[in-house]
Amino acid sequence: MERPADVAPPASVTVFVCEACGAEQGGVMSGTKLLNALQERNTDHSSGITVTGVDCLAVCERPVTVAFAAEGKWTYVIGDVDPDRDADDVLTAAGAVVASPYGVPEMADRPTFFRRGVVSRTPPPGWEMPT
Numbered sequence: 001m002e003r004p005a006d007v008a009p010p011a012s013v014t015v016f017v018c019e020a021c022g023a024e025q026g027g028v029m030s031g032t033k034l035l036n037a038l039q040e041r042n043t044d045h046s047s048g049i050t051v052t053g054v055d056c057l058a059v060c061e062r063p064v065t066v067a068f069a070a071e072g073k074w075t076y077v078i079g080d081v082d083p084d085r086d087a088d089d090v091l092t093a094a095g096a097v098v099a100s101p102y103g104v105p106e107m108a109d110r111p112t113f114f115r116r117g118v119v120s121r122t123p124p125p126g127w128e129m130p131t
């Protein structure tokens, strides 16, 4: 994957998690359960990974929905994330996004939830197709 020649994007990513997704279990929505699991695990402050809850990512029929977004990188929206199964893999994928210069992890670096759940990807502003 190529991008216009300029300053390399920062080695960071924000994982947005829809807190409103899914069914309520014990008074907690599935999305909130995933958000809590990610925040509990994301303790390495040098990782460049930030986890943030949002109200809705408009992919309500595929709970839980998350998005990986970073300045200068492609944004991926991913559905069908299971809070009981995928929390560790979400952070693994976030690390792969951080390591990728354009936010497009190699297929081998994409956990199963990522490979199966992609809803969309969007280039960063200013992106130009390589000529």
Ligand code: FES
Pocket (backbone or CB within 6 Å): 018, 019, 020, 021, 022, 031, 055, 056, 057, 058, 059, 060, 061, 063, 065
């Ligand atoms: S309720 Fe989660 S994407 Fe809309």
